[in-house]
Amino acid sequence: MFPAAAKPNGVLPGFRLGLGYTLTYLTLLVLIPLAGLILMSGQLSWADFWATATGDRALASYRVTFGASFAAAAVNALFGLIVAWVLVRYPFPGKRFVDALVDLPFALPTAVAGITLATLYAENGWIGEQLATLGIRIAFKPAGIVVALIFVTLPFVVRTLQPVIEDIEAEVEEAAASLGASRWQTFSRVLLPGIFPAWLTGFTLAFSRAIGEFGSVIFIAGNMPLISEITPLLIISKLEQYDVLGATALAVVMLVISFVMLLVINLLQWWAANRHSKSRDGDGAAGAVALAGARP
Amino acid sequence: MKKLSGLLLAVGVSVGVFFAGGAHAQQNLLNVSYDVARDFYKDYNPLFQKYWQEKTGEKVEVRQSHGGSSKQARAVADGLEADVVTMNQATDVDFLAEKGLVATDYAKRFPDNASPYTSTMVFIVRKGNPKGIKDWNDIAKPGAVQVIIPHPKNTGNGRYSYLAAWGYALKQPGGNDKTAQEFVSNWLKNAPLFGSGGRDATTTFMQRRIGDVLVTFESEAELIAREFGRGGFEVIYPSQSILAEFPVAIVEKVVDKKGTRKVAQAYLEYLWSKEGQENAANNYLRPRDPEVLKKHAAQFPPIKTFTVDEVFGGWSKAAATHFKDGGTFDQIYVQK
Numbered sequence: 001m002f003p004a005a006a007k008p009n010g011v012l013p014g015f016r017l018g019l020g021y022t023l024t025y026l027t028l029l030v031l032i033p034l035a036g037l038i039l040m041s042g043q044l045s046w047a048d049f050w051a052t053a054t055g056d057r058a059l060a061s062y063r064v065t066f067g068a069s070f071a072a073a074a075v076n077a078l079f080g081l082i083v084a085w086v087l088v089r090y091p092f093p094g095k096r097f098v099d100a101l102v103d104l105p106f107a108l109p110t111a112v113a114g115i116t117l118a119t120l121y122a123e124n125g126w127i128g129e130q131l132a133t134l135g136i137r138i139a140f141k142p143a144g145i146v147v148a149l150i151f152v153t154l155p156f157v158v159r160t161l162q163p164v165i166e167d168i169e170a171e172v173e174e175a176a177a178s179l180g181a182s183r184w185q186t187f188s189r190v191l192l193p194g195i196f197p198a199w200l201t202g203f204t205l206a207f208s209r210a211i212g213e214f215g216s217v218i219f220i221a222g223n224m225p226l227i228s229e230i231t232p233l234l235i236i237s238k239l240e241q242y243d244v245l246g247a248t249a250l251a252v253v254m255l256v257i258s259f260v261m262l263l264v265i266n267l268l269q270w271w272a273a274n275r276h277s278k279s280r281d282g283d284g285a286a287g288a289v290a291l292a293g294a295r296p
Numbered sequence: 297m298k299k300l301s302g303l304l305l306a307v308g309v310s311v312g313v314f315f316a317g318g319a320h321a322q323q324n325l326l327n328v329s330y331d332v333a334r335d336f337y338k339d340y341n342p343l344f345q346k347y348w349q350e351k352t353g354e355k356v357e358v359r360q361s362h363g364g365s366s367k368q369a370r371a372v373a374d375g376l377e378a379d380v381v382t383m384n385q386a387t388d389v390d391f392l393a394e395k396g397l398v399a400t401d402y403a404k405r406f407p408d409n410a411s412p413y414t415s416t417m418v419f420i421v422r423k424g425n426p427k428g429i430k431d432w433n434d435i436a437k438p439g440a441v442q443v444i445i446p447h448p449k450n451t452g453n454g455r456y457s458y459l460a461a462w463g464y465a466l467k468q469p470g471g472n473d474k475t476a477q478e479f480v481s482n483w484l485k486n487a488p489l490f491g492s493g494g495r496d497a498t499t500t501f502m503q504r505r506i507g508d509v510l511v512t513f514e515s516e517a518e519l520i521a522r523e524f525g526r527g528g529f530e531v532i533y534p535s536q537s538i539l540a541e542f543p544v545a546i547v548e549k550v551v552d553k554k555g556t557r558k559v560a561q562a563y564l565e566y567l568w569s570k571e572g573q574e575n576a577a578n579n580y581l582r583p584r585d586p587e588v589l590k591k592h593a594a595q596f597p598p599i600k601t602f603t604v605d606e607v608f609g610g611w612s613k614a615a616a617t618h619f620k621d622g623g624t625f626d627q628i629y630v631q632k
Contacts, residue, residue: 055621056630115499122504140489140506219496222489223447225629237450240366241619242391 034255041248052249061231064142066257068230069210072149077203080157081195087158088165105154114219117148121220140222145230148217149210156209157202164198197273204265211258323559324357328378330365330388330452332494332516333542336579337382343571344563356559364493365452372397372547379551379560382544385452386604386611389543402545408584409605411541412567413576416601417460419532420501420510420517427508431534432464435509436483443483444500444507446491449619453494457511458625459614460538463607467536481628502528513540514596518580539601542581 041049052058087099105113121128121139128139138144168191176186214232221228231254238247329337341358348356361368361376369388372378373395381398383389389410392398403410421429427441428434435443448454458480465471465479491497494512501510502524509532517531544564551557566572573583577592589596608614618624 052621055626057626115496118500119504122500122506124505139504140500218492223450223492224487224489225626228489233450237447238621239370240364240450241615242366242370242387243621246621 037248037251037255041245041252044245044249048245049249052246053253057225057229058231058234058250058253060226061229061234062253062257064145064228065211065231065254066261068142068145068149069207069213071146072153072210073203073207075146075150076153076157076206077199080154080202080206081161081199084158084161084165088162089170102155102158105151110152110213110215111219113151114148114216117151117216118144118220121147139220140228142221142228144220144222145217145228148220149213152213152216153206153209156206157199160198160202160205161195164195168194193272193275197269200265200269200272204262204269207265208258208262211254322355322357323556324359325379325556325560325563326359326361326377327380327382327563328361328368328372328376329382330368330384330542331362332519333382333384334360334362336575336581339579340567340572340575343575344566347566347569347571348559348562351562354559356563358563366391377550377554378547379554379556380544380546380564382542382564384540384542385455386541386543387615389545390612392545392547397547397549398545399548403543405546406544406564407568409541410543410545411584412544412564412572413542413581413583414601415513415515415540415542415581416537416599417457417511417540418514418517418537418599419534420512420520420529421508421532423528423530425530425532429509429532432461432483433468433479435486435511436461436465436479438482438485441486441508442488442506443486444489444491444497444510445487445512446494446497448484448490449625451491451493453497453512453516454490455615455619456513456538456540458618459604459608460511462618462624463538463602464534464536466607467602477624477628480624484628514582515580533597533599536600536602538607539603541603 044052083102087095087102118139119125121131121144123129123132123137123139125139128137131138136143138147172190173186176190181190212232214230214236217230218233221230221233223229223233231250235247235250238244238250327337327341337358337360341360345356345358348354361371361378363371365384365388368376369381369383369391372381372392381389381392386403389398389402393400393402399405406412419429419435421427429441435441445457446454448458461480461483462476465476466473468475488506489500491500494516497510498512498516498520500506502520514531520529544567546557546560546564551560567576568584570585570588573585573588576583577588577595580595582596583589583592604611604614608617616623
């Protein structure tokens, strides 16, 4: 019916319907609420907005929120890669069970996660007790926030990497090895470029999910002003005082910082994907040969 | 695809249940209330239903909604059709009065400041009171003890604790706002963490065994005993404390629209009846009725209390001075 429009979509019809639906859906669910938020914060004078957004407790809370989120996403990027690799590449008994475990943090109410973690990591908890003998305290310290966020965001990196690692054929590694690449070279020059974009996506998802996390964090954070208060807690705190405008001011700041960070990461990802596909199109085999040539 | 259709089915079913649930012909009331009033109203509603049926022959259904007090008030302001609100702080009802949903003189429409029962802030200490805690000044000495409280800015429980400590300091010889701020500042420095809510603070103190003293509502002590056993802790009554009032009000707009004014009025009035007051005492809330209070005297040791109105000139003033941005709470933390 719409030959021109149907073309980019290939075999299946309904491109216009699909696009229309997508746009309406995103507008209703994302754009309108966010626009409302920004409009509402517009009721504040610039001076009030600035005073709220840059108060001492607010500034400290951005540091805590973004710092802890970054740390949690970084930890998950590293260990998520290992988990994904093991789950894809090695057969072992109970693999399905372990695989299912990865999704649990998604299913568990975050408050339950927070309370459980706080109990485990408190000084009389199973884990906290052991750490306390080493002089390490997790619960009710900023480190507790990172632990909660690691838990909540665990599935993102694993789940985004799994299909990509599955796509890499074992022959690629074998070819690299037979051409004389060291293990590290095989990993960094052959495997990593392929999984890097997905890896970054996983990191980004984990990071953005962590920024907004509230339920699990407040139970383990300790919530001390300037030290372990996250920005979502300050927003709730303002709502408790019926200071809705102040709350929207903080929300807008979070939104802007998150948006800029996500944009930067997306650009990085686009750049990485581009570079990778170029080297693949051009001389995938030549790369391997060059690699081999580098070694005697 | 299977997942999706399952999800759609679940949504469909719950929407259906929701609408079916709302489509009752008999008179029904919605009581929007704070979190820990759950047990109280679970016991109270059948008492009222029985009373109402005997009196008028009508059946009345009472539905409950519980949540954080200010969240609940906001929900009502946003259109949750509550016939009555039963809150744990005047701030929340004041907010509804400001929005024109509740009469501005709601506190005078029922006896006792429209608060059918009261409570006060007390100390929970470890068995045998190893730190010898007797009064507010024992827990405000720099570094002497670890104090557990919920967040003073975000929770009703924490705000009452904060104002109780402040009021105590004011009432000491030579007490003024400056000495009170210093007192409260020292007291807060003894807090290693702030619980996210009253129950969270209790769990931290009782289960995770952090801290030497938990400051909380007197009524919470009984719940701790039921949950953790009576052997593990002691309740200490300070020389004086704050009177916590739990205001109730009719949501004028809703009862007029639904035609439920009479039954809503009766529902709240009955809180002051002997049965209602007994129910309060059974839930460890101090009844207003002197006779009922006397009957349960063993449960409620006498304690000198001051009200928020007396010492702070009402909740809205207290909130503006202490809990708004830049208020005394922020000052204590930011001016280090």
